Amino acid sequence: MARRLWITALIVPPLAFVALFVVYPIISAFAYAFFQWHGLARGEFVGFANFYRVLFTQPYADWTVNAFTHNVLVFFALMVLQNGVGFLLAYCLWRELPGAAFHRIAVFLPVVLSTIIVGFLWKLFLHPLFGVVNISLRGTGLGGLAQPWLGQDTTALWALIIANAWHMVGFPTLVFLAGMQRIPGEILDAVRMETESEWVKISKVVWPLVAPSATVVFTLLFVGSFNWFELPYIMAGVDGSPHKATDVLGLYFYRTAFGDQSGSGQDFGAGSALAVLIFLFIAIVAGFITFRLRAREIQI
Amino acid sequence: MARMTLSGIKKSFKSVDVLHGIDLEISDREFVVFVGPSGCGKSTLLRLIAGLDTISSGEFHIDDRRMNEVAPSRRGIAMVFQSYALYPHMDVYENMAFGARLMGLEKDEVEKRIDEASRMLRLDPLLKRKPRELSGGQRQRVAIGRALVRKPKVLLLDEPLSNLDAALRSDVRLEIARLHREIGGTTIYVTHDQVEAMTLADRIVVMNNGKVEQFGSPRELYERPANTFVATFIGSPRMSLLNVERDGSNLALAGSGSVNVSRLPQSGERELVIGVRPDAMAVSTDENAKGFKGSVVYTEYLGENTYVYVRLGDGTLVGIRSSASVDLPPDTPVVIAVASEEIHYFSRATRERLAA
Secondary structure (H helix, E strand, C coil): CHHHHHHHHHHHHHHHHHHHHHHHHHHHHHHHCCEEEECCEEEEECCCHHHHHHHHCCCHHHHHHHHHHHHHHHHHHHHHHHHHHHHHHHHHHHCCCCCHHHHHHHHHHHHHCCHHHHHHHHHHHCCCCCCHHHHHHHHCCCHHHCCCCCCCHHHHHHHHHHHHHHHHCHHHHHHHHHHHHCCCHHHHHHHHHHCCCHHHHHHHHHHHHCHHHHHHHHHHHHHHHHCCCHHHHHHHCCCCCCCCCCCCHHHHHHHHHHCCCCCCCCCHHHHHHHHHHHHHHHHHHHHHHHHHHHHCCCCC | CCCEEEEEEEEEECCEEEEEEEEEEECCCCEEEEECCCCCCHHHHHHHHHCCCCCCEEEEEECCEECCCCCHHHCCEEEECCCCCCCCCCCHHHHHHHHHHHCCCCHHHHHHHHHHHHHHCCCHHHCCCCHHHCCHHHHHHHHHHHHHCCCCCEEEEECCCCCCCHHHHHHHHHHHHHHHHHHCCEEEEEECCHHHHHHHCCEEEEEECCEEEEEECHHHHHHCCCEHHHHHHCCCCCCEEEEEEEECCEEEECCCEEEECCCCCCCCCCEEEEEECHHHEEEECCCCCCCEEEEEEEEEECCCEEEEEEEECCCCEEEEEEECCCCCCCCCEEEEEECHHHCEEEECCCCEECCC
16 A cells, blocks of 8 residues: 555656646647637637648748758758768777777767757857858868858758757767677677678678667657757757748747747747647657567567 | 698787697698687687687698688688577578678579588578577577588587587587588587587597697597696596505505505606596405595495595595495495506696606
């Protein structure tokens, strides 16, 4: 009896917390999406009108497509720059190349930094006049390549992607490294008896055996890419400047629901509709990814 | 053809020396077993031969070709690992085909070799299974099959029976002996089990503390052990060693009297170690019998024989094989007779064999 009370006492507070601050806002966002809003005052029930508006009427439709396209680009770019590089780093750390002990920490260190810090840090790095990137380019005689990275359409989104990859690359590295360390040493010896090629070792043996780690990393990257908000908010602002070149669904939703830089254009109904669409898209696709990749996992 | 020459092979891990200069000459088609207690360096030596670890100093040749710097996959060597090390994500067929394809063989040739190996090892019904769906013995056969499809000049086996249950062990042992004859290459087999070593080997390398104690046929090792280590390592129950002093044609053991022997070492040393196997001694309860005096500690009844363990006057415990009818309670005073033709003599100082 005492044990049951004890368990109840441990479970109820976090459950209440989650219900109040996670479940309730999600459900209420669902509900808000079906009403018309005048500022923060709820108007009449409008059915799917808000959804129709953000998907099919201008200017929302163009903005939605623009932001969604950027998220897709971010996802694939980070898949290569963050997960791909993370896998290679993990392989180098696992094979204990010289300096592995130092790099194991160095690679993971940025992950523990807050996104706010990383955002401001990279804004400084990329400053057109005083930033370390342009100064280094000029210093090495590559001054012709120096440019306002965050200030032009062609480079701004990529600058954010690289900042994010730098920040988070330690996470897939850590997960892949853990996956590799589960591979028995004799299996690696067995491959070495059959080939010298690192490529064959990686592609035919190591990669298939770390697939369980890949499931987690892929799913989290997918969710992260489509929920991307803090870094673009800090580095590019709520308007996704310049000219919405860095606009992503997170910023777009926030701007629509709560107003842009100038505080205008606030529309709670359309914002909620966007939030619901983002949520459903992520939940369905992430569920599908997890399900499909799980089926291919291998027991060592 | 695969004649292997190891000369002055040393291996150190950082400041720890694991192998202190190994010299071996292994002939073509020979079945050689490395045996020794754990930590003696036998697996390390096998890994050096395979090329999985680098040789610190010394030279290793296969058929007069220096192998020190040659990659493991190019030495013409295949290895069967203790844990089998099958690729968990490939089925049995793929496990065997993987290495064969990497050798650049034609598709037909790969298939032919897998057919051959799976017939030899009775793997046909298992080809589509994944390693986790196989029993220990089946995994073992796949691991051997994977090695065979590469048609290696040299086959290395690292404690291949240690993960199998006792009943399966003797079957697989016979299987390995048969395979060695059929494929006609050189085989090196590592084990800590002297029974495996004795039954399989053409020649045995007995290792201890990173050195070779003796290299010879099972018969040589059993009948003419080179030193006290080999003497006690080979043979079960183990040979008893007694510290005796020579006194004319008598051997005296402190506190147990002396025995007269017909055969003594040619060298004149007074302080000797004699080695006597359990079946070269006899127990007698007759106080006037000739031999070393002692008292019974315990007896082991094994059905066909009884082993009697006796504490001698200087505290040494010796095991004697007796007929099954013998049943002596502890503390019975007994006399141990020694068959002097079967005594092995060793120097007390060097522990090396003395010729008699």
